[in-house]
Amino acid sequence: MAEDRLSAPKPQDEHRKLEAFAGEWTGEETVFPSRWDKGGPAVSRVVARIDLNGFYLIQDTRQTREGREAFATHGVFTYDREDRLYKLFWHDSLGYYPPSPASGSWQGKSLVLVRGSLRGNARHVYEVIDDNSYSMKIQFSPDAEGWADVLTGVYRRVH
Secondary structure: OHHHHHHOOOOOHHHHHHHHHOEEEEEEEEEOOOOOOOOEEEEEEEEEEEEOOOOEEEEEEEEEEOOEEEEEEEEEEEEEOOOOEEEEEEEEOOOOOOOOOEEEEEEOOEEEEEEEEOOEEEEEEEEEEEOOEEEEEEEEEOOOOOOEEEEEEEEEEOO
16 A cells, blocks of 8 residues: 555646645635626635645635625636646536536736636636735636626735
């Protein structure tokens, strides 16, 4: 058994880049008016950890609006060694299940991931500001060309 663990795959530098988002964060957000929501300010608490031998970033978010929980997410990020793209398996309290993970890559300091579904396309952009803050935006597009903001936020490390 010990020999098997020694020969098991090890995380690559691409996996380690996800460590930038590990930790506990609080975020001030703007929810944009859409067909799903009237929009407005929100605050989110984000708890993210590197797990499963360093291959995954597991992120849980709880959003509060007008004094009560309004939205929650569970995201699992990884790097696919075969197609050399990052993947985001996204689940949220709206209850929709994506047919496949979001897929993408780093563009400068931003990790950009796009996923499609029967309802349209979502783009997640996570930008590292510094060691203690990052920004995030989720955008929607019916055709993956013109993108409209759904949610934007800036997150600061709690400790």
